[in-house]
Amino acid sequence: MLTSVLRQLWPSVRAMLVLTVLVGIAYPLVLTGFAQVVVHDKANGSLIKQDGKLVGSSLIGQSFDGKPQYFQSRPSAAGAGYDPLASGASNLGPESPVLIKAIKDRRAAAVKLDGTAPADVAPDALEASGSGLDPDISPLYASQQVDRVARERGMTVAAVRALVARYTYGRSLGFLGEPHVNVLQLNLALDRATNQ
Amino acid sequence: MSDTTAGLLQAGALIAALALCWRPLGDYMARVVTSEKDLRVERGIYRVIGVDSKSDQRWSVYAASVVAFAFVGVVVLYVIQRVQAHLPLSLGFKGVDPALAFNTAASFVTNTNWQAYSGESTMGHVAQMAGLAVQNFISAAVGIAVAVALIRGFVRSRSDRLGNFWVDTIRIIIRVLLPLSVLAAIALILMGAIQNFSTGTDVTTLLGHHQTITGGPVASQEAIKELGTNGGGFYNANSAHPFENPTALSNWFENFLLLLIPVALTRTFGTMVGDRRQGIALVSVMAALWGTLVVAVTTFEVHHHGTALQAAGAAMEGKETRFGEWASALFAVSTTGTSTGAVNSFHSSFTGLGGGALILNMGLGEISPGGVGSGIYGILVLAIMTVFVAGLMVGRTPEYLHKKITGREIKLVSLYILTMPVIVLVGTGIAMSFATPRASMLNAGPHGLSEVLYSFMSATNNNGSAFAGLSANTPFYNVALGIAMLLGRILPMLFVLGLAGSLGQQQKIPKTPGTLPTHGPLFIGMLIGVAVIVAGLTFFPVLALGPLAEGL
Incomplete structure (x- = not known):
């Protein structure tokens, strides 16, 4: 058996080499070429500019902690929060005392910020996402923040609600996944509306 | 539309899409591995490798090729990681530490894609695409090649030859995996997944x-x-990361991709053995197990049992808003049932029973529907065990697909079935016996045991997903899980190839009135029973101490 294995080593090395060139180098290069020509913006991360400056990606969430004039994102376990160099989840189990306490604290914070009844606070305001970079919140959590954002910005509730509706996306193809609101796009639109 | 309606449509559309592709893809793969003709590009590759594409190998030579190719794969991938600081587009990352580099090399070569590292802070672009992703293709093709060799063992009569490993592997890459990957990647790019060389x-x-x-x-x-049921994410967050999986549509598509080849291989099997009902019987078993687990995990998640989840009002910890509970549960069952290990949500934060069901899904031995190649050879091994059990009941010599199942076959089948539980339970036992590995658990009590059990289950079954609360990037886990992955991959493959060699040498026996039909509901029911009983008896005690204690 050992001699048979040894006899196959040299073909293995040569197969490794030719396959590395083919599927390790040519394949990703060709697809990158295609992507850069056909869908340049998407292929580069759906970056967003405001006033000529890059402010983020519509696919990557940001923290709006401590700024009540902005819609707040979900809690994040990525680094210090929304750090794309440390994506990931909390991995805390359903009986974890750490998670139970975090949920309690986040509920208190949401109640204080938005005046939501404690039992009604949206689950996504209390639980961290899988990627830690979730760009979205649920329509329920967005609706709980509308009054506060309108007040902070001196806008009418109806105007804020209209913007929320504009950045609310339904299920893909009408039945895949869940409806969601893109927080960064919404907050950028709010800034544009207030600056006019 | 209610969550329930949307969730059911989502799963229904997945089943419909797989059913549509089952026949054309399955028959296409059968043609690829049985065709006499080589493509021009393949002839060029055979010249470089130095193999004669017309030479058939004995089972022992086929097995030696598998082992040699895996060995070279581990060495090459280890070296690439160690020297990555000197490669272009290394993003400033230094060489990967020896224990982690070994673990990762073993992981990608064995189609496990367990990741003790975080992609975005460890691996440069060249290490990812010219190192890790190459093994994504190779390990998938090797899995299919071994499955094809086993099928040839049933098809051939009085032959000690099983085909040529190099021809099978290269053809599967050139004619199946590469074209499908190009199409799938184009679709993902159009849906918003990134594709660039930005630092x-x-x-x-x-x-x-x-x-x-x-x-x-x-x-x-x-x-x-996804296509190769590998599962190693470019980023730490894997398929939860918006750059890997930007929308609920891309999520559904990725879920489809990871089930596609394992499901279609049942058709390839039926076509090759000349009795397509046999393939339908196997896919029915896979579908029944997968469907039951989808219903169970979805129910557990939607009811979000557990103190923290009850407090929050939903099981959204570790899940993305755009996917929600339904799409996360569906993906979780598909990924643990195909030995893929890609995750769009984090299993450690699932409900106790939901997480337990995912461990059980792997404990079935990856047959619902299993990894590319490993799923079909895994279920064929259980099918042989089933005809053996049935034969014992009525006192007849068991046979399957016109081949007698003798003591030699049953020994190999038993060795195959025992390998995985022994490695999982001994590994978990060792880890729980020492203070250092225990210190890696993020959660205390039953959940901590689940984390360790999940890690050995995932590694040995070459799944690669994690109860990621475990800090697995320690010398102990890197080495222990690396060894578990290699043994959990290579040993079963050797038993399967030995089985193929043994079956191939037998003469075909004609069907008699006493032959147990292996395509009807009776056999399907028995095969499900054997799969569930073997996994249940093996893992019930440890599941009771971990997820069951937590979830009940």
């Missing part, structure tokens, strides 16, 4: 903080990661 773009957020938007050839890697 990262610095942006200033609305609050004035710095954020680095990462880059990389992600879509091309994502395509083969």
Whole structure:
């Protein structure tokens, strides 16, 4: 058996080499070429500019902690929060005392910020996402923040609600996944509306 | 539309899409591995490798090729990681530490894609695409090749030859995996997955903080990661990361990709053995197990049992808003049932029973529907065990697909079945016996045991997903899980090839009135029973101490 294995080593090395060139180098290069020509913006991360400056990606969430004039994102376990160099989840189990306490604290914070009844606070305001970079919140959590954002910005509730509706996306193809609101796009639109 | 309606449509559309592709893809793969003709590009590759494409190998030579190729794969991938600081597009990362580099090399070569590292802070672009992703193709093709060799053992009569490993592997890459990956990657790119060589773009957020938007050839890697049931994410967050999986549509598509080849291989099997009902019987078993687990995990998640989840009002910890509970549960069952290990949500934060069901799904031995190749050879091994059990009941010599099942076959089948539980339970036992490995558990009590059990289950079954609360990047886990992955991959393959050699040498026996039909509901029911009883008896005690204690 050992001699048979040894006899196959040299073909293995040569197969490794030719396959590395083919599927390790040519394949990703060709697809990158295609992507850069056909869908340049998407292929580069759906970056967003405001006033000529890059402010983020519509696919990557940001923290709006401590700024009540902005819609707040979900809690994040990525680094210090929304750090794309440390994506990931909390991995805390359903009986974890750490998670139970975090949920309690986040509920208190949401109640204080938005005046939501404690039992009604949206689950996504209390639980961290899988990627830690979730760009979205649920329509329920967005609706709980509308009054506060309108007040902070001196806008009418109806105007804020209209913007929320504009950045609310339904299920893909009408039945895949869940409806969601893109927080960064919404907050950028709010800034544009207030600056006019 | 209610969550329930949407969730049912989502699963229904998945089943419909798989059913549509089952026949054309299954028959196509059968043609690929039985065709006499080589493509011009393949002839060129055979010349470089130095093999004669017309030479058939004995089972022992086929097995030696598998072992040699895996060995070279581990060495090459280890070296690439160690020297990555000197490669282009290394993003400033230093060489990977020896224990972690060994673990990762073993992981990708064995189609496990367990990741003790975080992609965005460890691996440069070249290490990802020219190192890790190459093994995504190779390990998938090797799995299919071994399955094809086993099928030839049933098809051939009085032959000691099983085909040529190099021809099977190269053909599967050139004619199946590469074209499908190109199509899938194009689709993912159009859906918004990134594909670039950027070393990262610095942006200033609305609050004035710095954020680095990462880059990389992600879509091309994502395509083969799902198609080859590999599962190793470009980023730490894997398929939960918006750059790997930007929308609920891309999520559904990735879920489809990871089930596609394992499901279609049942048709390939039926076509090759000349009795398509046999393939339908096997896919029925896979579908029944997968469907039951989808219903169970979805129910557990939607009811979000557990103190923290009850307090929050939903099981959204570790899940993305755009996917929600239904799409996360569906993906979780598909990924643990195909030995893929890609995750779009984090299993450690699932409900106790939901997480337990995912462990059980792997404990079935990856047959619902299993990894590319490993799923079909895994279920064929259980099918042989089933006809043996049935034969014992009525006192007849068991046979399957016109081959007698003798003591030699049953020994190999038993060795195959025992390998995985022995490695999992001994490994978990060793880890729980020492203070250092125990210190890696993030959660205390039953959940901590589940984390360790999950890690050995995932490694040995070459799944690669994690109860990621475990800090697995320690010398102990890197080495122990690396060994578990290699043994959990290579040993079963050797038993399967030995089985193929033994079956191939037998003469075919004609069907008699006493032959147990292996395509009807009776056999399907018995096969499900054997799969569930073997896994249940093996793992019930440890499941009771971990997820059951937590979830009840």
